[in-house]
Amino acid sequence: MTPTYPTWSISAVQGVKKTTMELWNSRKDVGYYEVGVFDESWEPIPFVTAYRIIKIDYLSKVKFDIYIRTQDILEARYVCSLSKLRSNDESKTLLATRICSKFK
């Protein structure tokens, strides 16, 4: 996900605001990313999106909306995409990558 400084805008639902993010996959070995919203202490903040785990091909882009309650907006600090890793039978360390945009 391109790290940016997104802002919240009004949505069609009262008491709920939304922001639009763009996800870009730069990892050939990863096909799925999980979206999360966090506060300053990296505690999760409740939010809604069409799919929390998004399938995205290598070097492709996906746009998606994130909805959050107005009362949680001041606490929401980061929106992040976390790579989802595939399992296999080797003893190894895998690399999970996370890109985070920041609400200011």
Next chain:
Amino acid sequence: MKKLLITLSLILGATPILAENIDITGTVQSRCTVNVDTPGAYGNPNAYTLTTAPASAGQEPIVRFDVSLANAYKAEVSYPTSFSSSPSLTDTVAWTGAVTVAQTSTSDMSGYQAASSLAGSKRTYALTVAGTTWFKSTSIATYGGGQAKAFPGGAYKSYLLASCVAQ
């Protein structure tokens, strides 16, 4: 002459204003990307230790950060503190590890390690220079809570978390 001027002014006044929309387009490329440079692997120097140390037939994972904008991002790299999958373990596993700068694309980044901060297993670097930085991590897992018990046979996996966070 007066008639000519009047006629000319009427013609000029009737000339339609020609306007054309000129599109300005732009693409914002990702200014911070994180990729795997070298996947890690555990070596098993004795029955109760798993380590990524090359001296023990392990391989240290290396992650690459590419940043095209200075002073805009932080790199946060955490070494593992648990297995993401393993055989059933009945005793405790002690974890140690470290994250260090393995390589940089410019000498201006030479102070990254000294300026970094550590909180638990997570080391944070301020990416103050545009370019590429490679970070490597060591991971050591010891089984048995100090009793040096043998790890059960099977596949063990853990993962390193590398984050690029907007400042």
